[in-house]
Amino acid sequence: MPRPVTGQLCGCAWTGYFLARKDRPVRFKLPALEKVADAVAANAALVAAVAGGELSPSEAAELAKVIEGYTRAIEATDIQDRLTKLEAAQAKR
Secondary structure, rough: OOOOOOOEEEOOOOOEEEEEOOOOOEOOOOOOOOOOOOHHHHHHHHHHHHHHHOHHHHHHOOOOOOHHHHHHHHHHHHHHHHHHHHHHHHOEE
């Protein structure tokens, strides 16, 4: 299971993640994630790392789960914000 190395996960000032492996931890630096659209660059970096032999496909898949979790959290927050605004506008009528 991935665990943060240093930095702020919520503030998206990540420095990377260690993936526990039986033989050794692997360090990989993800591009900054500040908005959902940044997930495209992060996933592209994973693909390039697998193609270049820097990460194994299973390591990249685990990091992709972290990126997916981040995007889902942002999307859920955005939906909640929109719903709150709609409900407030509806209450004014």
